[in-house]
Every structure is written in structure tokens, then in C-alpha cells.
């Protein structure tokens with residue numbers, strides 16, 4: 001048996017146990033906590049044909065005293081319920097799902113890494129109804145799982161400034177699906193992202209259909225400068241990130257002027273001449289952008305390094321998450 005590397009790539013190693021519940025006959029079963037293993041699924045399962053699936057991702061942190069605290073689980077559960085509604089899947093009961101998450105954390109407590117690592121929690125919901133003629137029929141049955149994975153850095157370069165392709169041709173998702181955390185959106189972003197990586201050696205693609213800045217394949221996009229934060233206002237076209245909301249809150253707390261509105265690629269390129277740009281998300285936390293590539297031209301963001309405002313905001317969020325700064329907004333829950 002090969003030993004697990006000390007810091008495996010994000011998401012590549014699962015903790016030992018998962019929680020499982022199923023929806024049948026109009027109700028949820030009691031949840032089971034069991035060792036991670038293969039699932040039994042009909043080859044006609046709705047999800048395999050019609051992509052009836054959504055998921056969530058959030059973290060639990062271990063403190064120096066050994067206690068474990070989960071970050072904004074309620075918001076992630078609410079977003080999953082919203083995703084389930086949009087996909088016409090059975091909607092998880094918030095109490096049951098929270099109990100499932102707590103049960104997994106409790107069973108896998110030993111697997112929660114010390115800071116700066118975390119235990120990443122991955123609830124997953126999918127349609128299991130066996131019917132290959134159900135393209136326009138919702139799945140009456142579903143399965144709800146909670147997986148966990150010890151994680152460290154998402155971008156393997158840590159605080160290295162990111163190279164981002166600004167893509168004003170492709171869309172990341174169908175317009176009404178952007179705010180739904182569903183597998184199909186990631187499948188749609190995959191081709192353009194791989195092509196951009198091969199052609200421009202970028203880390204990610206910033207989708208800007210019609211010249212309006214939306215988000216990258218797996219993170220929201222923020223512009224920063226002294227006392228100012230600009231990001232797209234909430235609409236159906238992109239995922240309403242909990243990290244985005246947390247950073248906005250921390251920025252407002254210290255008197256930043258926060259603007260949430262539609263802005264263009266041209267606005268962004270003007271801003272980054274002497275401002276900062278960053279990606280926000282559970283996995284990325286707040287990752288600074290060093291270069292934007294648009295229509296073959298490279299635009300340096302500020303001086304090309306991760307900027308001081310990005311570093312400071314990131315450090316503030318991490319300090320709250322790790323219990324080193326006061327949790328003024330009640331974001332953490334001890335498990």
C-alpha cells in the first residue's frame with residue numbers, strides 16, 4: 001500500500017466515512033453513517049441521463065485547542081435547498097442535512113487537519129429514479145450524501161499571483177443556471193478552461209459573456225483598491241458565493257465602500273491598472289490575480305503580484321475561520 005502524501009491535491013483523498021439518506025415514496029429515510037464505498041445505482045438512474053444533481057462545499061477548521069468549528073454551514077445548506085428546487089429534485093430537510101454533516105465531522109474528527117488545512121465537506125444530491133424516458137419528468141427518488149476530504153491549498157502555488165484568461169465568447173452556464181451549484185455547469189466550463197490552459201498557460205478562465213464580468217469556473221471575482229470593493233451584483237447568472245458574502249461583510253465592517261453591480265471587461269481593465277483583482281471561494285479563499293489575458297493581450301494587475309488589500313482581507317477571513325479573530329457575525333459553529 002502506498003502511503004498518503006502529506007498534502008494531497010485538493011479533494012483527492014476522502015475521509016473514512018460518509019452519511020447517506022434516500023428519498024423514496026415522498027419522504028426522506030433516516031440517515032446512515034457508513035464507510036465510504038461504492039453505491040448501488042440503476043444504470044437508468046435519472047442523474048446519469050438527465051444530470052439531476054447538485055452539491056455543496058464548505059469547511060470545518062481545527063483550532064490549536066483541538067476543537068472543530070464549521071463555517072457558515074446554514075448558508076451552504078440553504079443554497080443546496082435552492083439548487084434542489086431549481087433542478088426539481090427532492091429538497092433536503094435542513095435539520096437532517098446539518099445532522100448528517102455533524103455526524104461525518106464527528107466520525108472523521110481525526111482527519112480534520114491542523115491550520116492552514118481544513119476538512120472540506122461535500123454534500124451531494126442526485127436523482128435515482130430508474131427511467132430513461134424522463135427527460136421532462138423530475139426524479140421522484142433521490143440520494144443525499146455527505147462526503148468529507150482533508151484539504152490544504154486549492155491553487156497549488158499557494159499565494160502565487162494567478163494568470164486568468166478573460167473570455168468574452170463562452171458562457172459558463174445556461175443563464176438561469178448560474179446560481180445553481182450543479183455538475184453541468186462545471187462540465188460546460190471544462191472545455192474552455194482546458195483549452196485556455198493549453199493555449200495561454202492560465203490558471204482559470206473568467207467568463208464574461210457579452211463583455212460583462214461574471215465569475216471563473218469555480219470562484220467569484222472581486223476588484224479591490226484602497227477602501228473600495230467592486231463585484232457583480234447578485235443575479236441568476238453566477239454562483240452566490242458564501243466567501244464573497246463573508247468578504248463583503250468584513251470589508252464593510254472596516255468602512256470599505258462596497259459596490260455590487262454589473263461591470264464590463266473595459267471597466268475591469270481600467271481598474272486593474274492600479275487596483276487589485278482576486279478570486280473568492282471556499283477552496284480559493286481569496287486568491288490574487290497577477291495577469292489578465294484578453295484577446296491575446298496581457299494586462300498586468302497592479303504590479304503583477306498579489307496586492308496588499310487582497311492579502312489583508314484574506315488574512316482577516318482566515319483569522320475568523322481559525323478562531324484567531326472574533327466571530328462577530330456568528331459564522332462558526334462548534335461540532
Ligand SMILES: Cc1ncc(COP(=O)(O)O)c(C=O)c1O
Pocket residue numbers: 057215216217218219220239240241242243244280281282283
Ligand atoms: C462556480 C463557483 N462560483 C463561486 C464559488 C464560490 O462559492 P463559495 O464562496 O460559496 O465557496 C464556487 C465554489 O464553491 C463555485 O464553484
